[in-house]
Amino acid sequence: MAKTLSKDDLPRLSTVELLQLFSGLQAPALDEMHGEYRARLLAQPNWLAAAAGWFAVANPLSRWQCKAFRPVDGQTGRGYNTFLQGGRIVQRYPMLTLLAPSRFDGQPAYQLVYRHFESLCGDMNMVDEVRKVGPGLYLGIGTWGFTRGQRHNPQPFVLEGPVAPYRGDIGQTRKNFVISTRELPATSGV
Incomplete structure (x- = not known):
C-alpha cells in the first residue's frame, strides 16, 4: 500500500488489510501522543x-468518543478513554503507555497497557x-483475553487528532503489577 491513506480509506479495508498496513507503519514518539x-x-x-x-463502544447509551494520552x-x-453517557463526557479505562515491540510483528508500537490500572479493561488484559x-x-490494533490465542485476535480502530486537550489523570494503579509477556509478549519486566 504505497499511496498515502486518508481517514476515509481505512474503513474500507478488511482486518487482514489493516494488519498488513499496520506492519508497514512506524510507532509515534511517546511525546507526540498528547x-x-x-x-x-x-x-x-x-x-x-x-x-x-x-456493545462496548458503539452502544448509544455510552458511546466511545476518544482515547487520550499524555507523556509522563x-x-x-x-491515558484514558472517554464516552458520551447521558449527554456528558465520562472518562474510563485508564492505561499506561510506552513504546514496546508489537505482538503482531515485533517492531516498535505505541502500547496502551490497561492492566497497570484497576478497571474492567485491565481485568480483561486489554x-x-x-x-x-x-x-x-x-491505526490501532486492540487485543484482550485470558489466553494467548485470545490476545492475538486483532480488533482494529482509528484515532484522529489531537482534537482536545488531555482532561487529567484517572484511575487507581494495580498493586504489585509488573508488565509481563501476557501484556507485551516480546518483552518482560518493563
Missing part, C-alpha cells in the same frame, strides 16, 4: 468481535497498539 484523539472501530475479524465492539517521564505515559498512518491519523 491530548484527546477521536476514536472509531474499523473492520473486525469476525461477527462476534463486531458484536462485542458494538520520557519512557512512559498515561492492550492496544498504535502506529502512525499520517499527520493526525493513527
Whole structure:
C-alpha cells in the first residue's frame, strides 16, 4: 500500500488489510501522543468481535468518543478513554503507555497497557497498539483475553487528532503489577 491513506480509506479495508498496513507503519514518539484523539472501530475479524465492539463502544447509551494520552517521564505515559453517557463526557479505562515491540510483528508500537490500572479493561488484559498512518491519523490494533490465542485476535480502530486537550489523570494503579509477556509478549519486566 504505497499511496498515502486518508481517514476515509481505512474503513474500507478488511482486518487482514489493516494488519498488513499496520506492519508497514512506524510507532509515534511517546511525546507526540498528547491530548484527546477521536476514536472509531474499523473492520473486525469476525461477527462476534463486531458484536462485542458494538456493545462496548458503539452502544448509544455510552458511546466511545476518544482515547487520550499524555507523556509522563520520557519512557512512559498515561491515558484514558472517554464516552458520551447521558449527554456528558465520562472518562474510563485508564492505561499506561510506552513504546514496546508489537505482538503482531515485533517492531516498535505505541502500547496502551490497561492492566497497570484497576478497571474492567485491565481485568480483561486489554492492550492496544498504535502506529502512525499520517499527520493526525493513527491505526490501532486492540487485543484482550485470558489466553494467548485470545490476545492475538486483532480488533482494529482509528484515532484522529489531537482534537482536545488531555482532561487529567484517572484511575487507581494495580498493586504489585509488573508488565509481563501476557501484556507485551516480546518483552518482560518493563
